[in-house]
Amino acid sequence: MTAPFPALLPTYNRTPLSFIRGEGSWLVEASGARYLDLTSGIAVNALGHAHxxxxxxxxxxxxxxxxxxxxxxxxxxxxxxxxxxxxxxxxxxxxxxxxxxxxxxxxxxxxxxxxxxxxxxxxxxxxxxxxxxxxxxxxxxxxxxxxxxxxxxxxxxxxxxxxxxxxxxxxxxxxxxxxxxxxxxxxxxxxxxxxxxxxxxxxxxxxxxxxxxxxxxxxxxxxxxxxxxxxxxxxxxxxxxxxxxxxxxxxxxxxxxxxxxxxxxxxxxxxxxxxxxxxxxxxxxxxxxxxxTADGFLDAVNRKSALMRQKLEGLVASHPDLFEDVRGQGLMLGLKCRAPNTDIVKAAQAAFVLTVPAADNVIRLLPALTITEEEITEAVTRLENAAQSLH
Incomplete structure (x- = not known):
């Protein structure tokens, strides 16, 4: 018997996660699990969730x-x-x-x-x-x-x-x-x-x-x-x-x-x-x-982007078999991968941090512009855990 055509047009290969609440750089899944969001809805939630x-x-x-x-x-x-x-x-x-x-x-x-x-x-x-x-x-x-x-x-x-x-x-x-x-x-x-x-x-x-x-x-x-x-x-x-x-x-x-x-x-x-x-x-x-455009906002973005790039470059140096380099500008950063980028995206998801793939075997990191320095440190720690899991 032929399965019925989905009520929702099947144009996406969706990740099996259902988020029910967001706050700042965090998303809460229906299971109650908390994810650190480095996608911002693909650069949409510039000020984070529920600002x-x-x-x-x-x-x-x-x-x-x-x-x-x-x-x-x-x-x-x-x-x-x-x-x-x-x-x-x-x-x-x-x-x-x-x-x-x-x-x-x-x-x-x-x-x-x-x-x-x-x-x-x-x-x-x-x-x-x-x-x-x-x-x-x-x-x-x-x-x-x-x-x-x-x-x-x-x-x-x-x-x-x-x-x-x-x-x-x-x-x-x-x-x-x-x-x-x-x-x-x-x-x-x-x-x-x-x-x-x-x-x-x-x-x-x-x-x-x-x-x-x-x-x-x-x-x-x-x-x-x-x-x-x-x-x-x-x-x-x-x-x-x-x-x-x-x-x-x-x-x-x-x-x-x-x-x-x-x-x-x-x-x-x-x-x-x-x-x-x-x-x-x-x-x-x-x-x-x-x-x-308020005074100091973009200055803070640039400070945070410098910190995030520095930490990502350390991640690349620690895992040269998985990553090739860091690219991008500001808080629009990419990790050029040696391993398949989709494997790294999945491993990051298992470490409760969300990223998004792109062409040229890159994963995109597009955090909210309001992400804190502490959250940046936590995000890269979780990416480190994801990298370790792939070894």
Missing amino acids: PALVEVLHEQAQALWHVSNLYRIPAQEALAQALVDQTFAETAFFTNSGTEAAELAIKMVRKYWSDKGDARTTILTFEGAFHGRSTGAIAAAGSEKMTKGFGPLMPGFKTLPWGDHDALRAALDDTVAAVMIEPVQGEGGIRPLPDQCLRGLRDLCDQTGALLVLDEVQCGMGRTGKLFAHEWAGITPDIMMVAKGIGGGFPLGAVLATAHAASGMGAGTHGSTYGGNPLACAVGAKVVEII
């Missing part, structure tokens, strides 16, 4: 108003847009529900910009190992067979270049290219930071050819690398930027930030979202931005 200030603002907004649609002005949305404009390169913002939706708007914004100029430019350069979401446009942009197989025909207009191949980039980036789309630090691709000098060189090439520079900071933004946004380390600014994950602190929220120049084609009727920028999401997002 009191976020719980308070969400509760207050939920008692007042949940949804009215973008047919009307939404004061919380306008306040969050102004806060982001004040803190970044951007002159305008549009709110989405996810990073994938932000990627779709970024693509549309690029195409509309060139269409309004009467120019036939449509090609967007992207890079091997990229991840921009799972919509048809986003998978076409990334171009990997793992994401695109079986979903053709794909949206045209993307050219994927090898990661780190400067010659290929210079050859491809001419005055027929509409934009370059890149993550300053690849997340799914294996925690691969783009060196500052490369990002500065890319900005120069875009300026020379007129191409727009689109940065995907969905995973590496919102304080994750020790700056509000990762591109700030290089001292450059993009034309368009995709934001999500950490901006909502766990509540679904994304955004596209842009200069007025790059967004000039996006007038009334060119884009929309039923839920994007709803009062609940924007009230939480505004509080997240307020906390992360």
